Amino acid sequence: MKIKSASLFFVAIFLFSLQIQAAEQHHKKQxxxxxxxxxxxxxxxxxxxxxxxxxxxxxxxxxxxxxxxxxxxxxxxxxxxxxxxxxxxxxxxxxxxxxxxxxxxxxxxxxxxxxxxxxxxxxxxxxxxxxxxxxxxxxxxxxxxxxxxxxxxxxxxxxxxxxxxxxxxxxxxxxxxxxxxxxxxxxxxxxxxxxxxxxxxxxxxxxxxxxxxxxxxxxxxxxxxxxxxxxxxxxxxxxxxxxxxxxxxxxxxxxxxxxxxxxxxxxxxxxxxxxxxxxxxxxxxxxxxxxxxxxxxxxxxxxxxxxxxxxxxxxxxxxxxxxxxxxxxxxxxxxxxxxxxxxxxxxxxxxxxxxxxxxxxxxxxxSGKSIERTTPLFWNYYRAYSTPRVAMREGDWKVVAHWSGPEGILPLGNNVNSISQQIIKNAKLTKFELYNLKQDISEQHNLAWQEQDRLKAMQKKLVQKYAAVQQEGPVWDTTEYEQIREKRLFPQKSKK
Missing domain, CATH: 3.40.720.10 (Alkaline Phosphatase, subunit A)
Known part of the structure; x- marks a missing residue:
């Protein structure tokens, strides 16, 4: 009787372990x-x-x-x-x-x-x-x-x-x-x-x-x-x-x-x-x-x-x-x-x-835990309608950067070309703005002067990231595209 009970006990343990394995497999399912x-x-x-x-x-x-x-x-x-x-x-x-x-x-x-x-x-x-x-x-x-x-x-x-x-x-x-x-x-x-x-x-x-x-x-x-x-x-x-x-x-x-x-x-x-x-x-x-x-x-x-x-x-x-x-x-x-x-x-x-x-x-x-970032969130757009061209967010804080390239909407024709790529690859970051997005979601209060230590630390990270991204980006040969576009826009000029 004891042997039978022990056998049933081990069978139950075995079935339970199978259930756990099945649950684990389901959890790991792609x-x-x-x-x-x-x-x-x-x-x-x-x-x-x-x-x-x-x-x-x-x-x-x-x-x-x-x-x-x-x-x-x-x-x-x-x-x-x-x-x-x-x-x-x-x-x-x-x-x-x-x-x-x-x-x-x-x-x-x-x-x-x-x-x-x-x-x-x-x-x-x-x-x-x-x-x-x-x-x-x-x-x-x-x-x-x-x-x-x-x-x-x-x-x-x-x-x-x-x-x-x-x-x-x-x-x-x-x-x-x-x-x-x-x-x-x-x-x-x-x-x-x-x-x-x-x-x-x-x-x-x-x-x-x-x-x-x-x-x-x-x-x-x-x-x-x-x-x-x-x-x-x-x-x-x-x-x-x-x-x-x-x-x-x-x-x-x-x-x-x-x-x-x-x-x-x-x-x-x-x-x-x-x-x-x-x-x-x-x-x-x-x-x-x-x-x-x-x-x-x-x-x-x-x-x-x-x-x-x-x-x-x-x-x-x-x-x-x-x-x-x-x-x-x-x-x-x-x-x-x-x-x-x-x-x-x-x-x-x-x-x-x-x-x-x-x-x-x-x-x-x-699952309610925090995530770990090894690099802050980063954005860079050379034709931005906003005067700043680069931004980085770290926690509640966001720094945006002006650059040494042209201000305003760039008069560089229809998209990426030989001129704009020179600017993209060589422009430096200049003036910086700082915002606390938790307190100021609408970015109305530039805190660059009030938070100079924070700005300095974030500015350093942003400049390093920008330089690495700027260096990695390839240069496209747009010569043929620009010639075709010019002929399409100025047909009389191309006939001369």
């Missing part, structure tokens, strides 16, 4: 990863970030199911650099992606750079990119790497914006083959592709990484008429209603993606991160035909193209059931360059060591 990136969505553009008019029920729900970040940053205040920084975990000037990339420009995300998609693909993930790419000038050409060369097995992408507008775009390419005109609105078309891939095209034996890049709410804005009507009243212009409806349409597309995860029973095993590539566009920057940039930076100073908070601080929402308690609001500064080291930790992938990384692993944050 999660699915979904990034949703908007284009020019402002910090104040969502209802859950305080917008008084725009209705975003799906993103409100996503925030209630996870963590809403109050201090979330893009890696740059403009499109292409921000996207390149997100994919590589490196501040964009290291990569030579100094500005948005015009069609035909030699600037691109180089083949030798390591991306999130490549690392996850090597670790057994199936990968897909749907939507705006904007990491090269020669799109769908063998002369520069395409999404497929940077780790995305499936891609359905555009070089830059949806053309001619968000409605019925004509410029999507699927895995190297142009698709032609597609009826509908861009965010729903992009969501459709992502949903179809999740349902029928991904390898279901593998975890997935899906990178969804909406064109909304970047100009040229076009929105469903039934949504526009919901925002029209005596106090709202039609162009303004178009923008509000544009954000609402994007929110509906997010809702469809979340429903698909639920329907496929993938939600509990999927890490979702929603954010924007930079702050909201300034009204009328694109001139005639583009008057619908009614985005809001909320209480922040500046907008897109600024080194002040309005250009770089963006919405950030994370959901990861079982790992992130729902209904949280977190004030820790995080940035899109943190995603690569975070995903490497989540997927048990070694970090790439051949080049410096600028992000850090965010996993401790999800």
């Amino acid at each position: 999660p699915n990863i979904l990034i949703i990136l908007c284009d020019d969505l402002g910090y104040g553009d969502l209802a859950c970030y305080g917008h008084p008019h725009i209705k975003t029920p799906n993103l409100n729900q996503l925030a209630s199911q996870g963590m809403r970040l109050t201090d979330c940053y893009a890696s740059a205040p403009v499109c292409s650099p921000s996207r390149a920084g997100l994919l590589t975990g490196r501040t964009p000037n290291r990569l030579g992606v100094y500005d948005w990339i015009p069609e035909g420009h030699p600037m691109h995300l180089k083949r030798e750079e390591t991306t999130i998609a490549q690392l996850l693909q090597q670790a057994g993930y199936d990968t897909a990119h749907v939507g705006k790419w904007h990491c090269n000038g020669l799109f769908n050409s063998s002369e520069q790497p395409q999404p497929g060369d940077h780790g995305f097995r499936h891609w359905f992408s555009t070089q830059n914006n949806a053309i001619p507008t968000h409605e019925n775009p004509v410029n999507f390419v699927r895995n190297g083959k142009p698709v032609g005109e597609i009826e509908g609105f861009s965010c729903q078309i992009v969501a459709d592709e992502g949903i179809q891939w999740l349902k029928g095209q991904r390898d279901k034996e593998k975890p997935f990484f899906l990178h969804v890049c909406f064109h909304e709410p970047h100009e040229r804005v076009a929105s469903p008429p039934e949504l526009v009507k919901q925002y029209l009243d005596e106090s709202i212009y039609e162009d303004q209603a178009q923008y509000f409806a544009n954000v609402a349409n994007m929110d509906a597309a997010v809702g469809r993606l979340m429903k698909t995860l639920d329907d496929l029973k993938l939600a509990d095993d999927t890490f979702v991160f929603f954010t924007s590539d930079n702050g909201p566009e300034t009204l009328n920057r694109y001139g005639k035909g583009s008057r619908r940039s009614w985005g809001s930076p909320g209480v922040l100073r500046g907008m897109k193209l600024h080194i002040y908070e309005g250009g770089i601080r963006v919405p950030g929402i994370i959901r990861w059931p079982g790992h992130i308690a729902p209904g949280q609001e977190n004030h820790t500064p995080v940035c899109s360059v943190d995603l690569l080291p975070t995903f490497c930790a989540m997927a048990n992938v070694p970090l790439p060591r051949e080049r410096p990384l600028d992000g850090t692993n965010l996993l401790p944050l999800f």
